[in-house]
Structures are given as structure tokens and as C-alpha cells.
Amino acid sequence: MSCTMAAPDAGSAGHAPPPAYRRAGAALAAEWIKLRSLRSMLLTPLLGAVAFIGLADLAVKNNAAGWAHLDVVQRARFDPLGINFNFVIIGILLFGVLGALVVTNEYGSGLIRTTLAATPQRGLVLAAKAVLAGLVAFALAVVIVFTAFFTGQGIFSGAHAPHVSLGDHNVLGHLVGTVYYMTAAALIGLFAGVLVRSAAAAITSMFGLLLVLPVLADKITPDAVTRHTVPYLPSNLGDEMLHHHQGLSPGAAVAGLAAWVLVLAGVAAFSLRGRDA
Amino acid sequence: MSAQAATVPSRGIRLDSRLRATARSEWIKFRSVRSGPFVLVATALIVVVGAWLLGDANRGSYLAASPAGKAAFDPVFTVLQGIELAQLFVGALGVITVTGEYASGLIRGTFVATPQRAQVLAIKALVFAVVVWACCTAMSFAAFFLGQSVLSPAKHAGIGDPGVLTAVFGGGLYLTLVGLLGMFIGVLVRRTPAALAALFGLLAVLPIVFIEIPGKITKNLGEYTPDAGEQAYQLVHSGAYALGPWQGLGVLAAYVAVAAVAAFAIILRRDA
Numbered sequence: 001m002s003c004t005m006a007a008p009d010a011g012s013a014g015h016a017p018p019p020a021y022r023r024a025g026a027a028l029a030a031e032w033i034k035l036r037s038l039r040s041m042l043l044t045p046l047l048g049a050v051a052f053i054g055l056a057d058l059a060v061k062n063n064a065a066g067w068a069h070l071d072v073v074q075r076a077r078f079d080p081l082g083i084n085f086n087f088v089i090i091g092i093l094l095f096g097v098l099g100a101l102v103v104t105n106e107y108g109s110g111l112i113r114t115t116l117a118a119t120p121q122r123g124l125v126l127a128a129k130a131v132l133a134g135l136v137a138f139a140l141a142v143v144i145v146f147t148a149f150f151t152g153q154g155i156f157s158g159a160h161a162p163h164v165s166l167g168d169h170n171v172l173g174h175l176v177g178t179v180y181y182m183t184a185a186a187l188i189g190l191f192a193g194v195l196v197r198s199a200a201a202a203i204t205s206m207f208g209l210l211l212v213l214p215v216l217a218d219k220i221t222p223d224a225v226t227r228h229t230v231p232y233l234p235s236n237l238g239d240e241m242l243h244h245h246q247g248l249s250p251g252a253a254v255a256g257l258a259a260w261v262l263v264l265a266g267v268a269a270f271s272l273r274g275r276d277a
Numbered sequence: 278m279s280a281q282a283a284t285v286p287s288r289g290i291r292l293d294s295r296l297r298a299t300a301r302s303e304w305i306k307f308r309s310v311r312s313g314p315f316v317l318v319a320t321a322l323i324v325v326v327g328a329w330l331l332g333d334a335n336r337g338s339y340l341a342a343s344p345a346g347k348a349a350f351d352p353v354f355t356v357l358q359g360i361e362l363a364q365l366f367v368g369a370l371g372v373i374t375v376t377g378e379y380a381s382g383l384i385r386g387t388f389v390a391t392p393q394r395a396q397v398l399a400i401k402a403l404v405f406a407v408v409v410w411a412c413c414t415a416m417s418f419a420a421f422f423l424g425q426s427v428l429s430p431a432k433h434a435g436i437g438d439p440g441v442l443t444a445v446f447g448g449g450l451y452l453t454l455v456g457l458l459g460m461f462i463g464v465l466v467r468r469t470p471a472a473l474a475a476l477f478g479l480l481a482v483l484p485i486v487f488i489e490i491p492g493k494i495t496k497n498l499g500e501y502t503p504d505a506g507e508q509a510y511q512l513v514h515s516g517a518y519a520l521g522p523w524q525g526l527g528v529l530a531a532y533v534a535v536a537a538v539a540a541f542a543i544i545l546r547r548d549a
Contacts, residue, residue, distance in 0.1 A: 040470065055486060062492045086489045090482055101470055108380065108469075200312070200376075203473040204369045211481055212362045216327070219358060220334040 027119050027128040034111070035132050040101045045140045048094035053148045055087045060152040064159035080163045081174055084152035088178055088242070091144065092185045092210055092235065095137055099189030100202035102133050107197045112277045122272045130190060130265065137186035141179040149175055174242060177250070181238040184257045185210065188234060191264035194272055210235045234260050299391055299400045306387075307404055310377060316370040317409075320363040320452070321416045327359025328420035332427030339431035352434045353444045354511040356424025357417065360448055361507070367409060367452045368476050371459030374405055376469040384549045394544050402460060402537070409456045414449030417510070421445045440512050440522070447509025447522050454506055454529045455480065461536035464544055479503050479532070503532045 018026075035041060063083045070078065106112045119125050149166075156163035164171050192209075193202045217230040230236060231247055234257060239245075241253035248256070307313060335355050339347065378384045391397050421441075425433040434441045458479070463472045480503055487499035500516045508514055508525025520528065 055490070059490050062490055066491060087486070089485065093477075093482065097470070097474060104470075198312075199470045200369050200373045200473060203470060203477070204365050207477045207481060208362060208365050212365060216358060216362055219355075220330050 023119075023121065024124060024128070027121075027124050028132065030115070030118070031125070031128040031132050034106065034115075035102060035129075035136065038102065038105060040098065040105065041136075044094055044098040044101070045144075048091055048098075048140070049144050049147075051094070052087055052091045052144050053151060055090065056084050056148040056152050057155060059083055059086055060155045064156050064161045067159065067161035078162055080153065080156050080161070081171060082243070084149060084156075085174070085178060085242070088181065088238070089211065089235065091141070091178075091182050092238065093207065095141070095182045095186040096189035096192075096206040096210055097203050099133055099137065099186035099191075100193035100206055101199065102129060102190055103193035104197060104199040104202050107277075108199060116277050123269050126194065126265075126269050126272055130187060133190050134183055134187055138179065138183045141182035145175050145178045145182070177241050177254075180254070181241065181257065184238075184261050185234070187261045188264055191261070191268040194268035195264075209233070214239075232256055295391075295393075296396065296400065299393075299396055300404060302387070302390070303397070303401045303404045306378065306383070307374065307401075307408065310374065312373060313370065316366050317412050320366045321412070321419075323363045323366070324357070324359040324413075324416045324420045324448075325423060327362070328356040328424035329427055331358055332356045332424040336428050336431040339428075347432065349513060350432050351511055351513040352425065352428055352432050353421065353441055354513070356428065357420055357444075357448050357510045359420065360417075360452060360510065363413075364452060364455045364480060365477065367413065367456045368459040368480065369473060370409070371405065371456035372463040372472045372476060373469060374401070375460055375463030376467060376472055379467045379549075380469065388549050395541055398464065398541060398544055402457060405460060406453055406457060410449055410453040413452040414446060417445050417448030417452075420448070434512070443522050444510045444512055447526060450526055451506045451509045451529070454526065454533050455503075458503065458529070458533045458536055461533065461540040464540035465536065501528050503529050505529060 060080075060083055063078075067075075067078070106115065115125060116122060153163045153165065166172055166175075188209075189202065189206055192205055193199075196202050196205065214230070214233050214235050217226060217233065220226055220230075231240065237248070237253045237256040237260070240248045241250050241257070244250055332355070335350075339350055342350065378387065387397060388394060421436070425435075436442055436445065459472070459476045462475050463469075466472045466475060483502045484499070484504045487495045487502060500518050500520055505520055505525040506529030508520050509522045511522070514521055514525075
């Protein structure tokens with residue numbers, strides 16, 4: 001009896017509660033174990049890397065081979081960076097799904113109940129998850145984006161087609177923006193996963209929100225409502241940030257993506273604290 | 278002893294009553310999946326409200342369009358484009374009809390009760406196809422009539438016009454085939470995330486890949502991705518091969534058939 005009572009007593013009355021940094025460290029350690037042992041954590045980025053880099057190189061190779069046969073107008077329009085990064089949306093989708101799986105897998109297996117019993121500070125759990133998933137997504141995105149860039153531009157230069165290098169105007173900004181976009185997608189997926197809790201719903205909403213909705217919304221005539229909503233869909237913000245067409249400035253698009261992440265984080269934290277697991 | 282006696286005559290149960298029993302149990306499972314009705318209602322909302330929004334939007338832009346733009350205008354496809362979003366929901370429903378059963382472990386009970394696994398899968402697909410086809414065809418017609426009434430006075434179509442009835446039926450058939458594709462992929466991979474990723478990859482990502490990579494091969498094969506089925510609800514067909522509605526549906530049906538053959542082969546051999 002005294003043995004079972006001792007531990008909680010020691011924590012609640014005998015000593016002060018562990019300092020916040022130690023609790024945060026423990027939460028981060030626990031989330032890290034779960035994150036790196038997630039099977040999709042290996043498969044999804046691998047698929048993302050193969051799709052992103054492979055497709056980019058394929059597109060570059062085809063365009064490089066066709067360069068010699070282009071007329072003057074087509075040559076003026078030739079955009080080596082754009083061709084290299086035509087498949088950003090596929091990376092965005094995979095990162096969004098990856099973020100969602102970090103959470104929904106835990107709900108699917110029921111592990112979330114253990115997690116929340118061990119760390120009743122649910123906001124801390126969510127913060128630890130978001131920090132680690134964000135860092136991992138960022139690191140993966142850096143590797144994928146820069147590999148795609150160097151291989152793609154290497155193929156262009158090998159074929160004597162126009163190519164750009166890191167020092168050229170706007171190039172580094174474009175790459176950093178792509179990395180930021182992919183990281184934001186992973187976090188949007190993670191927080192959406194907290195909200196819907198099931199893998200099926202989370203993955204479907206990721207594809208709907210990031211891929212299909214912008215295409216459909218494009219076909220609706222701009223009126224008072226759509227003019228002020230459609231440009232703020234996450235993939236339209238990302239597109240605007242990378243290829244400044246009209247309307248929003250790249251800075252506003254960056255802020256818009258950050259707002260998506262922060263607002264979803266707030267809603268997810270609120271929902272996680274209020275709901276049973 | 279008496280339990281054994283009771284099971285012996287079951288060998289003699291006739292095929293039709295066995296099929297009826299399987300159909301009944303599959304129907305119970307289908308309608309008691311919580312997401313089922315929700316998904317169908319969401320699909321109906323997307324398709325029908327989408328038709329209203331798209332019709333409203335295109336009425337103005339049609340009247341302002343150039344003669345060439347007016348000639349190329351497809352009033353049926355224009356209002357039925359909500360299907361592009363709805364297919365994600367119907368496809369996901371097909372996936373979780375199967376993967377949900379694997380996740381909960383119910384599939385083991387199902388196979389113990391009905392060891393004829395091919396029969397289980399066939400009836401499951403049949404029940405799913407009938408329900409989804411009925412719902413999706415109804416919403417395709419509702420979207421068509423609503424959309425056309427919103428489109429007028431711009432160019433709009435009557436249900437009796439050439440090709441229109443096929444196209445409106447095609448909307449429901451397309452969604453049903455997408456759902457079945459999701460279902461058979463679900464049998465193949467058994468896990469919800471992997472199956473959804475595979476299905477959405479085939480439907481939504483593969484066409485982008487073919488469009489973005491220039492070259493002869495991608496150009497020739499690009500029209501034969503699963504979303505060729507979208508030709509079903511179009512009146513105007515473009516592209517090098519200009520697949521018609523039935524050819525387009527045939528391409529999608531071929532993908533479904535391949536997935537189905539693999540699913541039937543694998544479900545007989547694998548443990549549950």
C-alpha cells in the first residue's frame with residue numbers, strides 16, 4: 001500500500017512538480033520515438049523523394065532534349081526553374097499526408113490514450129509533435145528540393161539548354177520558399193489530423209483542400225465571396241508565393257500560409273484539450 | 278454433439294439462400310459504417326450545390342465569351358464538374374468499406390461465417406455498387422437539371438439532346454467505378470492510408486504527371502489514365518484519340534477489372 005502511494009505522493013506533495021523544461025524534454029523524447037518508429041515515416045518521404053526528384057528530372061530531360069527545336073517565342077518563354085519544379089504539388093500532397101499520418105496512426109492504434117495518460121498536458125503533447133514533425137519535414141524538404149534543383153539544372157547545362165544557378169536572381173528564394181511551403185503542408189496535415197482523427201478523413205481532406213478545391217474554385221466566376229477566399233486556399237498561396245502572378249505579394253502569401261498553420265494549430269489545440277481520446 | 282448435428286445440413290444449403298445471407302450481412306455492414314451516409318450526403322451536396330455555383334458562374338462568362346469559346350462550351354460538363362471533388366469522397370468510401378473491416382478485425386468474423394471468400398468479395402462489391410450507383414445517378418440528374426436551369430439563358434442542354442442522357446448517366450457510373458476501384462485497392466493493401474494514397478495517386482496525381490512531362494509517350498498514354506472515365510460526363514471530347522463517353526468509361530473499367538482480378542486472387546490466398 002505504502003509502496004503504491006509513495007510515487008504519487010512524492011510527485012504531488014513531497015516535491016515540487018518537475019520543471020517545465022524537463023517535462024518538455026520528456027514529451028519531445030516520447031514523440032521522437034513514436035515519430036521515428038512510424039512506418040510511413042520511411043515510406044512516404046521515400047515516395048516523395050522519388051516522385052519529386054524523379055519526375056522533375058524526367059521533365060527536365062524531355063525539355064532539354066526539345067530545346068534545340070523550339071522557335072524564338074518558345075525560347076523566350078523557356079523557364080528552367082519552373083520546369084524543374086513543376087511537381088511541387090506532389091511533394092505538398094505527400095508532406096500533407098505524412099503530417100496527418102503522424103497523428104491519425106496514433107488514434108488508429110489507440111496509443112493516443114497512453115500518450116495522454118502519461119502526459120496529461122495535452123497542449124504540450126501537441127507542441128512536441130508539431131515541433132518534431134516540422135523539423136523532420138523541413139530537413140526532408142531541404143534534401144529533396146536541393147537534390148531536385150542540382151540534378152535538374154545539371155541536366156539542362158549538360159544539354160546546353162538555359163539553366164540557372166543558386167546565385168541568380170530569385171533562385172535561392174524560390175528554393176527556400178518551396179521548402180517553407182512543404183513544411184507548412186506537413187504542419188497543416190498534422191493539425192488537420194488532430195481535428196478529424198481518422199486517417200481516411202484526414203487524407204481525403206488533404207487531397208481535397210490542396211489539390212481539387214483550387215482547381216474547381218478556379219472555374220467559378222470571381223464574385224465578392226470567391227475573390228476574397230479562393231486566393232487564400234493553401235495551395236493558391238503557395239503558388240502565388242513561388243510564381244508571383246497578380247494580386248497578393250509573395251510576402252503576403254508567406255504570411256497567409258503561416259496563418260493557416262497557426263490558426264489550425266490553435267483550433268487543433270482547443271479540440272485536443274476538450275475532447276476525449 | 279447437437280451442435281455438430283446442426284452444422285451438417287448446412288452443407289446442403291442452396292447457393293441462392295447462401296448468397297442472400299451474404300448480401301444481407303454485407304448490407305448491414307455497409308449501412309452501419311458511420312462514415313457511409315455522411316459520405317453520400319457530402320457527395321450529394323458537393324455535386325448539386327457545385328452544379329448551382331458552376332452554372333451561375335458560367336452563365337455570365339458564356340454571354341461574354343468569344344464565338345469560338347461559345348462553340349466549345351459544354352453545358353453538361355460545366356455543371357457536373359463537382360464530380361471531380363466528389364470522386365475523392367466516393368473513392369474513400371470504397372476504400373474504407375474494406376480497410377475498415379480489416380482495421381476492426383471484423384473481416385475474420387466475416388470469413389469464419391462465410392469461408393467462400395470470393396463470394397464475400399463479389400457480394401460486397403455488388404451491394405456497394407448498387408447503393409452508390411443509385412445515389413450518384415440520382416445526384417447526377419439533380420445536378421444536371423438544377424445546373425441547366427441556372428445556366429439559361431446561356432447555352433444549356435435538354436435531357437433529350439444528343440449525348441446528354443448518356444453524359445448524365447455517365448456521371449453516376451463514373452463515381453461508381455471510382456468507388457469500386459477504391460474497394461479493390463483496399464483489398465490489395467488492406468491499410469486505409471496506403472489504399473487512399475494509391476487511389477488518389479491514380480486518380481488525381483497520375484494525370485498531372487502525364488500533362489507536365491512533354492514527350493511522345495506521355496502524350497499517347499496520357500488519355501488512358503483512370504481519369505479517362507471523366508469523358509463519360511462530357512459532350513465535347515478533345516485530345517489526340519478523343520475518347521468518347523463509353524470508351525472513357527471502358528478505360529476506367531479496365532483499371533477496375535485489373536484491380537478486381539488481383540483482389541480476388543489475393544483474398545483467396547492471404548490470411549485475414
